Amino acid sequence: MNAAAPSDDTLIRIRGLTTVLNGKKVFDALDMDIPRGKVTAIMGPSGTGKTTLLKHITGQMRGDAGQVLVDGKNVPELSREALYALREKIGYLFQNSALLTDFDVFENVAFPLRQHTKLPEVLIRNIVLTKLQAVGLRGAAPLMPSELSGGMARRVALARAIVFDPMLILYDEPFVGLDPIALNQVLKLIRTLNETLGITSVLVAHELEAIKQVADHIYLIANGKVVAQGDPQTIADDGSPWTRQFFGGEADGPVPFQYPAGDYAEALGFPGGEA
Amino acid sequence: MNARIERDNIVTQSLGQIGNCGLFLLQILAAIPRSLRHARETVRQLWFVGAMSLTIIMVCGLFVGMVLSLQLYHVLSIFGGTAATGTVVAIAIYRELGPVVTALLFAGRAGTAITAEIGLMRATDQIAAMELMAVDPLAYVVAPRFLAGLIAMPLLCCVFCALGIFGGHLVGVTWLGIDNGTFWSNMTATVDVWQDIINGVIWKSLAFGAVVALIAVYQGYTAPPTSEGVAYATTRTVVASSIAILALDFVLTAFLM
Amino acid sequence: MSQRKSYAVGTGLFIVLGFAALAYLATQTSSVANRHQGASYTVDAQFENIGQLKERAPVKIAGVRVGQVESIALEPGKSVADVKLAIDKQYATIPADSVATIFTSGLLGDQYVGIEYGHAKQYVAAGGKLGLTRSSQPLEEMLGKFFGAGGSADAIGGSYEVTAHFSNVGSLSAGSPVKMAGVAIGRVLSVQAEPTKLDAVVTLAIDNRYNQIPDDSAAAVFTSGLIGSQYVAIQPGGSPDMLKNGDEMILTQSAMQLEDLIGKFLVNGSGDGAKKDAGSSTTPAGKH
Numbered sequence A: 001m002n003a004a005a006p007s008d009d010t011l012i013r014i015r016g017l018t019t020v021l022n023g024k025k026v027f028d029a030l031d032m033d034i035p036r037g038k039v040t041a042i043m044g045p046s047g048t049g050k051t052t053l054l055k056h057i058t059g060q061m062r063g064d065a066g067q068v069l070v071d072g073k074n075v076p077e078l079s080r081e082a083l084y085a086l087r088e089k090i091g092y093l094f095q096n097s098a099l100l101t102d103f104d105v106f107e108n109v110a111f112p113l114r115q116h117t118k119l120p121e122v123l124i125r126n127i128v129l130t131k132l133q134a135v136g137l138r139g140a141a142p143l144m145p146s147e148l149s150g151g152m153a154r155r156v157a158l159a160r161a162i163v164f165d166p167m168l169i170l171y172d173e174p175f176v177g178l179d180p181i182a183l184n185q186v187l188k189l190i191r192t193l194n195e196t197l198g199i200t201s202v203l204v205a206h207e208l209e210a211i212k213q214v215a216d217h218i219y220l221i222a223n224g225k226v227v228a229q230g231d232p233q234t235i236a237d238d239g240s241p242w243t244r245q246f247f248g249g250e251a252d253g254p255v256p257f258q259y260p261a262g263d264y265a266e267a268l269g270f271p272g273g274e275a
Numbered sequence B: 001m002n003a004r005i006e007r008d009n010i011v012t013q014s015l016g017q018i019g020n021c022g023l024f025l026l027q028i029l030a031a032i033p034r035s036l037r038h039a040r041e042t043v044r045q046l047w048f049v050g051a052m053s054l055t056i057i058m059v060c061g062l063f064v065g066m067v068l069s070l071q072l073y074h075v076l077s078i079f080g081g082t083a084a085t086g087t088v089v090a091i092a093i094y095r096e097l098g099p100v101v102t103a104l105l106f107a108g109r110a111g112t113a114i115t116a117e118i119g120l121m122r123a124t125d126q127i128a129a130m131e132l133m134a135v136d137p138l139a140y141v142v143a144p145r146f147l148a149g150l151i152a153m154p155l156l157c158c159v160f161c162a163l164g165i166f167g168g169h170l171v172g173v174t175w176l177g178i179d180n181g182t183f184w185s186n187m188t189a190t191v192d193v194w195q196d197i198i199n200g201v202i203w204k205s206l207a208f209g210a211v212v213a214l215i216a217v218y219q220g221y222t223a224p225p226t227s228e229g230v231a232y233a234t235t236r237t238v239v240a241s242s243i244a245i246l247a248l249d250f251v252l253t254a255f256l257m
Numbered sequence C: 001m002s003q004r005k006s007y008a009v010g011t012g013l014f015i016v017l018g019f020a021a022l023a024y025l026a027t028q029t030s031s032v033a034n035r036h037q038g039a040s041y042t043v044d045a046q047f048e049n050i051g052q053l054k055e056r057a058p059v060k061i062a063g064v065r066v067g068q069v070e071s072i073a074l075e076p077g078k079s080v081a082d083v084k085l086a087i088d089k090q091y092a093t094i095p096a097d098s099v100a101t102i103f104t105s106g107l108l109g110d111q112y113v114g115i116e117y118g119h120a121k122q123y124v125a126a127g128g129k130l131g132l133t134r135s136s137q138p139l140e141e142m143l144g145k146f147f148g149a150g151g152s153a154d155a156i157g158g159s160y161e162v163t164a165h166f167s168n169v170g171s172l173s174a175g176s177p178v179k180m181a182g183v184a185i186g187r188v189l190s191v192q193a194e195p196t197k198l199d200a201v202v203t204l205a206i207d208n209r210y211n212q213i214p215d216d217s218a219a220a221v222f223t224s225g226l227i228g229s230q231y232v233a234i235q236p237g238g239s240p241d242m243l244k245n246g247d248e249m250i251l252t253q254s255a256m257q258l259e260d261l262i263g264k265f266l267v268n269g270s271g272d273g274a275k276k277d278a279g280s281s282t283t284p285a286g287k288h
Helices: A050-058 A080-087 A105-116 A121-134 A150-161 A180-197 A208-214 A232-237 A241-248 A264-268 B010-049 B051-078 B082-123 B126-132 B137-175 B180-190 B193-221 B227-256 C002-028 C139-146 C258-272 C278-287
Strands: A010-021 A024-035 A039-043 A065-070 A090-093 A168-172 A200-204 A217-222 A225-230 C040-047 C058-061 C064-074 C081-088 C099-104 C111-116 C132-134 C159-166 C177-180 C183-193 C200-207 C218-223 C230-235
Touching: A010 A050, A010 A200, A024 A050, A024 A065, A024 A200, A024 A217, A024 A225, A039 A050, A039 A180, A039 A208, A050 A065, A050 A090, A050 A168, A050 A200, A090 A150, A090 B126, A105 A121, A105 A150, A121 A150, A121 A180, A150 A180, A180 A200, A180 A208, A208 A232, A217 A232, A217 A241, A225 A232, A225 A241, A232 A241, B010 B051, B010 B082, B010 B137, B010 B193, B010 C002, B051 B082, B051 B137, B051 C002, B082 B126, B082 B137, B082 B180, B082 B193, B082 B227, B126 B137, B137 B180, B137 B193, B137 C002, B193 B227, B193 C002, C040 C099, C040 C132, C058 C081, C159 C218, C177 C200
Parallel strands: A039 A200, A039 A217, A090 A168, A168 A200, C058 C111, C099 C132, C177 C230
Antiparallel strands: A010 A024, A010 A065, A217 A225, C040 C081, C058 C064, C064 C081, C099 C111, C159 C200, C177 C183, C183 C200, C218 C230
């Protein structure tokens, strides 16, 4: 369990990550390895800190202990400049797309290019149109974000995330709120990007069926720890109570139906509650 | 995250807000050199914050000048001093009404827009998206708006004053029949460039512009990322700006006069 | 891109408009507008009293601005103020015997130097001197001659009462001072309307020290300063008999509406500019 320099096939190596937020232990000595060039899915009940984990990988949040090594660099210890340099190599797809409302689709995709390069306008145009073509929205270039449907906005955001040809894309709940058609389009894009460009992908999602189609590796986290991991088939066949509850969709199990509370009878005012 | 204020009482809460606001100002100032790369964004904000406020500023300036001239004419005619109308209109507008009214209008028109915009950018993850695209939101979002407010206020104030003088002239000379030459010669004899225009108009409006822009970006940047949070932040921008403007006006007047 | 260009153009217009407004304010509505710009020459003039004259005050001929006051200095050892006037080169033909006078623009306005042309064939040269000057005539002083201000008398020695009838007391009220030669000698005890004569009867309490007032003295209602309160002025007569307690003063002069007089003058006068010869403005005030 020592944090040696990651071998070539491990892009993200998390060791002993411990984070306490508002007195609650979100991560308790979490260990995780995300292989390079693969699609890894992180699953878990709501509120287990899946999005928080992504924020640790991008350096938006820092843990209280432990290491988050991305491409060999320990994110919590990076200086601001080094962190920004690293982020340029990471694409991030927000759940709500987070397109800049001031700009049209073209400018949204061109935004990172304009901010970090001094490329000539012709080249920017070519890159942006290529990326928009890849997500199938070249025709939507002049539209404003407010004119896009949820699925289209997510594809634009994806085009923006890949405009720099990143080594890693983090998808934060990419399938939420999409109709089956849009869901499959996004699914197809994730797979295509991974296969054609070899981009490492990390997905945070709940949709088991969708993930089974796309993920090479699944981590199931609960209570701040990895409770199960493996390829989709292994996970599905794993008989642990966690996987059974999560994939079987049972209401009660290791993840309790009841939010922790005091004695019920006592709360209702019945005197013999303890009996 | 940096606005985690204990809900003790209103005094510690206000002091905490002022302290955080001051720290935020330091952060903005530190980000200004980096924001120079985004000069285009500053220009764009100058358009939204300044040029888009022109209409309200011009209309209000005109009416303030007109009503001032009307009121003064009637008071001064008691002493037979209506010839001084131009002087008093100019002095009153340059020293007080111009900067203060412009700043109040600016807080209502541009300050709220800045707060709501930044608050919504935060709520819709646009700020986080920028951070993840390795674009510093302080340099790209906050500093340009702050600078735009700082630049726009004195310009707007000058326009307000010019329209105020024009309105005063309109009522005093065209309507009430004060002699045109008297109106101007008395004004030019009394108004001093340094005392009234540089100290009164420029310095005051620069200070007000900085305060309003700071409060607006601070409230927007620290607003809770919910629709309710943004709504409260917008209200707080108007309230805090108005109080700050009038309090600062007193301090500045005491220092500059 | 076109979007961006329109921002830039609009913002540019806004900035230009703002600076144009600033330039307008600074040059057209402030004293910069009066600042002398062309080439000028300097002329000395000495005044016994410059009143409120300030540097950069205008110098006018026939009411037209021809220059400004460059400096004001008190000559050591002398009791006169040395005023240097910077006059525009194009007005280089001022006769040497012209008179420089310090005037006030309007009643409440600033002071300026007016030059009245003389008849000499010689002109004042640069660095020359205007020998004939007339000093500032403070309006307050002139008015003060008529209605000298002063505190109310202290009635330590007791007082005696006289009455006087006025057709109009203006805003005179009980407690107003009674003055002679500008000095308070008593106060108004009461102001009442006389039911039969239909005028006002004013009871004056005059300090016992001043019991040598002739009984044909006149009582007048005056105003202290321009907008001050009203008081009763006693102008001594020539009778050998003195006023006694309970006497009535026969000769009275009712309140003059000074505000009205001056107001009329100012309103009429503003038509052709209050900066015009203000010396004449004191004339109506001086008439009473």
